[in-house]
Amino acid sequence: MSMAKGFALALPLALIAGAALAADTPGLGKPVSEADLAKWDMSVGPDGKNLPAGSGTPAQGAAIFAQKCEVCHGKEGVGGSNAMLANPPGKSDRTMALYVPYATTIFDFTRRAMPWPQPKTLANDEVYALTAYILARNKIIGENDVMNAETLAKVAMPNRNGFVSRYPEKH
Amino acid sequence: MRSKKERLASQLPDVAGNGLVDRRALLGRGMLIAGAAATGVGSSLTGAAAEPLAVDPWSMEPGAPIPPYGVPAKYEDKVVRTLTNPKNEPRTSNARTPHHLLDGTITPNGLHFVVARTGFPDIDPAKHRLVIHGLVKQPLVFDLEALARYPKLTRINFVECGGNSAPLFNKDPVQANVQAIHGLLSCSEWTGVRLSTLLEETGIDPKAKWLLAEGADGPSMNRSIPLAKALDDAMIALYQNGERINPAQGYPMRLLVPGYEGNMNVKWLHRIKLIEEPVMAINETLQYTYRVAGPKIWQFFFPMEVKSFVTHPSPGLTLKGPGFYEISGLAYSGNGRIAKVMVSADGGKSWAQAALDAPVLSKALTRFRVPWRWDGQPVVLQSRAWDEAGNVQPTRSEMFAERGEPKVNVPVVAFPMGHMNVITSWAIDSKGEAKHVYG
Numbered sequence: 074m075s076m077a078k079g080f081a082l083a084l085p086l087a088l089i090a091g092a093a094l095a096a097d098t099p100g101l102g103k104p105v106s107e108a109d110l111a112k113w114d115m116s117v118g119p120d121g122k123n124l125p126a127g128s129g130t131p132a133q134g135a136a137i138f139a140q141k142c143e144v145c146h147g148k149e150g151v152g153g154s155n156a157m158l159a160n161p162p163g164k165s166d167r168t169m170a171l172y173v174p175y176a177t178t179i180f181d182f183t184r185r186a187m188p189w190p191q192p193k194t195l196a197n198d199e200v201y202a203l204t205a206y207i208l209a210r211n212k213i214i215g216e217n218d219v220m221n222a223e224t225l226a227k228v229a230m231p232n233r234n235g236f237v238s239r240y241p242e243k244h
Numbered sequence: 245m246r247s248k249k250e251r252l253a254s255q256l257p258d259v260a261g262n263g264l265v266d267r268r269a270l271l272g273r274g275m276l277i278a279g280a281a282a283t284g285v286g287s288s289l290t291g292a293a294a295e296p297l298a299v300d301p302w303s304m305e306p307g308a309p310i311p312p313y314g315v316p317a318k319y320e321d322k323v324v325r326t327l328t329n330p331k332n333e334p335r336t337s338n339a340r341t342p343h344h345l346l347d348g349t350i351t352p353n354g355l356h357f358v359v360a361r362t363g364f365p366d367i368d369p370a371k372h373r374l375v376i377h378g379l380v381k382q383p384l385v386f387d388l389e390a391l392a393r394y395p396k397l398t399r400i401n402f403v404e405c406g407g408n409s410a411p412l413f414n415k416d417p418v419q420a421n422v423q424a425i426h427g428l429l430s431c432s433e434w435t436g437v438r439l440s441t442l443l444e445e446t447g448i449d450p451k452a453k454w455l456l457a458e459g460a461d462g463p464s465m466n467r468s469i470p471l472a473k474a475l476d477d478a479m480i481a482l483y484q485n486g487e488r489i490n491p492a493q494g495y496p497m498r499l500l501v502p503g504y505e506g507n508m509n510v511k512w513l514h515r516i517k518l519i520e521e522p523v524m525a526i527n528e529t530l531q532y533t534y535r536v537a538g539p540k541i542w543q544f545f546f547p548m549e550v551k552s553f554v555t556h557p558s559p560g561l562t563l564k565g566p567g568f569y570e571i572s573g574l575a576y577s578g579n580g581r582i583a584k585v586m587v588s589a590d591g592g593k594s595w596a597q598a599a600l601d602a603p604v605l606s607k608a609l610t611r612f613r614v615p616w617r618w619d620g621q622p623v624v625l626q627s628r629a630w631d632e633a634g635n636v637q638p639t640r641s642e643m644f645a646e647r648g649e650p651k652v653n654v655p656v657v658a659f660p661m662g663h664m665n666v667i668t669s670w671a672i673d674s675k676g677e678a679k680h681v682y683g
Contacts, residue, residue: 099393102376102384102445110375110383113515116456116466118523145334155335172530172541182526186463189334189362193464235539240470242547 115185119175121226127197128221131214134206137199141188150210155189159210169211174236176213176228180204180220201225260596262589262623264571265615267599325355326423328657332363338657339492340427343555343574349601349609350400351430353490357506359405359428360492365461365512369488369496372460374480378517381447388496391482394437399479399502400608402431402576404548406505406532407659412640412666415650417680421559424656425668425680431576431609432493434500435483439516440475452518456525457499460514467508468522469501473546477502480513503578503607504546505663507532534662536647547578550637551665552585552612552629563676566620571598572613577631581605584630585612591624591669591683592639598627606632618672625670626683640666640682 107114117123138150147153151161160168173179184200186192195203205220214220214228259266316323323345329337339358341351351357358364369388377383405428411418412425448471455474458466469478479500481489489495494511501508507527522528522544534542552575557563571589575582581604586595598612612627629637643666644650654660669683 098395098441098445099390100445101390101393102386102442103390105375105377105383105385107377107383110377110385113375114377114517115464116458116517116523116525118519118521120521154333166535167530169530171535171539172533174529174543175524178524178526178529181523182463186361186465186526192362192462232539232541235541236533236543237536237540238544239542240544240546241472242545 115181117177117181117184119177119226121177121222124177124180124222124225125197126222127201128219129198129200129202129205130219131202131205131209131216133198134202134204134209137195137203138206141195142203145189150207158207169207170213170230171232171235174230174233176204176208176220176225176230179207180225260588260590260594262621263617263619264587264589264594264596265617267597267614269615270570270599270613323355325357326427334362336361337363338428340423341430342423343426343429344422344558344561347556347572347611349431349574349611350485351432353432353485353487353493356430356432356484356490356493357403357405357428358492359407359506360461360511361463361465362461364492364495366491367460367496367512372496372514374497374514374516376442376446376516376518378455378519379449379452380443380518381449382445384442384446386442388482391437391480391497394441396435396437396482397479398433398435398483399500400431400433400605401500401502402429402548402607402609403500403506403509404429404576404578406507406545406548406662408506408548409551409553409664409668410659410661411656412664412668413650413660414653416653417669417682418653418656419559419680420656422553422555426553426574428506429574429576429609432484433486434479434481435486436479436481436497436500439478439480439499442480443474443518448518451520454519454522456515456517456519456523457508457510457513458515458517459494459510459512461512465507465510465527466523466525467510467527468519468525468544469499469504469508470546471518473501473504501546503548503580505532505548508546532662534647545663548576549579549663549665550577550582550629550631550635551575552582552627552637553668554587554625554627554670557625557672557676557678558670559678559680561678563618563672563678565676566618569616569618570613571616571625572611573627575600575610575612575627575629576608577629577633577635578607579631579633579635580607581632582610582612582629583632585610586628587612587614588626588628589616589623592626592667595628618676620674622674623672624681624683625672625678626667628667638666642666 145155150158325339408428554573
């Protein structure tokens with residue numbers, strides 16, 4: 074009895090919200106606007122559409138890197154206890170140049186996950202500067218190139234055409 | 245004409261070289277009768293009679309109080325995960341499941357493997373939210389209390405890291421045990437809400453082809469997942485083996501994409517965004533991609549393909565002299581049910597079909613068993629699995645014909661490549677000690 078009442082209540086609410094509600098599901102999700110979830114929606118895809126305002130250069134990034142990143146990633150991104158960010162030739166083939174098809178990935182991961190002890194504390198300018206620094210250390214952009222919402226998505230990563238999707242998979 | 249029973253008994257010995265016995269012996273007495281007749285070994289092999297039985301002290305006193313939450317016997321304190329980062333230094337932590345010390349198919353929650361970038365977060369379940377947005381008709385937020393009222397289902401599925409078994413990519417066989425080589429694999433009964441149920445409520449924009457799933461952990465780890473998979477069998481898992489999901493497994497909720505590589509089963513799930521194209525997250529570009537030749541790199545390699553390995557005996561589990569043993573192990577496929585497992589004791593020259601413990605479930609661990617009379621001579625044990633989709637576990641040469649021969653040796657905890665599913669070989673010497681070899 075109470076179940077039936079619950080469904081009867083849920084239906085009109087969901088319809089008002091514009092949801093395509095199936096009659097046999099509870100409809101207990103609360104409508105939320107994209108504006109109200111913007112703080113969570115930090116993903117940046119290859120099109121760069123969701124990139125924030127701000128900018129940074131390799132030189133600005135070098136200073137931040139020395140202060141916040143070097144402790145794990147090593148001087149200039151080499152020889153640290155964690156992932157090398159600028160692998161010298163022959164040391165490891167898992168390099169940014171080979172394995173990252175879009176520069177937006179470097180921005181996205183740095184913003185969401187770094188630095189390891191304080192993720193999501195970098196300002197957007199700092200993330201652009203660090204991304205620029207890493208790209209320059211890997212000789213993908215020039216030392217004076219500025220990274221921002223327009224330029225970052227246009228960076229041509231050298232092995233973009235080397236990627237082969239295994240999906241949809243063969244069975 | 246002989247009776248069915250006679251025919252069965254005559255078939256039992258010598259199904260394959262070095263003492264593999266017909267799996268039907270596991271069903272009843274056939275093995276003992278036929279085994280003794282065929283080789284002259286049997287129960288007499290162990291020789292001496294048992295000691296006289298005394299009354300033990302624990303039979304002469306009351307037991308301990310029953311605790312609110314039970315833990316394994318104190319004598320089982322070696323049955324633990326191996327940790328690569330016990331102090332949670334600023335790098336990824338791996339914890340490996342000790343399959344050589346377990347049996348059956350379900351992994352205890354505390355022994356489930358873990359790969360975590362920064363340990364596990366302390367999430368208040370009352371404040372945790374799951375948002376579904378992007379290319380939907382209406383973005384919706386769900387809390388745990390709401391999700392608990394949705395129709396749920398229970399399913400048994402394995403989860404395996406894309407880098408599990410990577411030590412087999414070494415040029416030379418690493419001297420390590422099952423836990424080190426195959427320990428980034430576990431299997432649980434998961435209970436939760438179908439993702440498709442929630443997507444019915446948000447509605448789906450026809451432009452949506454993928455979804456981004458993201459965790460609430462510090463690094464907010466995320467992956468792009470095909471919408472087709474989400475609508476097929478993806479689940480928002482809330483329970484693991486009957487209790488709330490373990491904190492290191494994603495408490496209070498994780499995405500389950502059965503059969504797909506481990507990190508796609510996003511832990512601490514808090515956001516799903518429907519999108520047109522993959523977001524190119526770190527775990528689908530710099531990590532969990534596989535260089536096969538020159539600049540060619542496989543991306544979006546999702547299903548964990550058919551694999552098996554022998555857990556008993558295996559390195560560290562020394563045989564105590566010639567006689568009867570059961571060879572057993574685990575088989576599974578991200579593409580469906582296991583159809584068949586074959587076991588060899590002579591390095592692949594001859595094979596015996598293994599018995600599979602029921603039920604054999606899709607995208608779940610299956611336990612296989614073969615009875616074995618060991619004559620004390622050196623042998624090489626192998627297992628090979630087939631799945632219902634027709635895939636067969638490759639030999640080393642079959643895999644490397646496609647991916648290139650391994651040229652280097654790396655530390656046992658490194659990941660030179662992923663999606664490794666070749667046959668594993670254990671050489672047993674005349675002392676009964678098992679060693680990893682390439683068959």
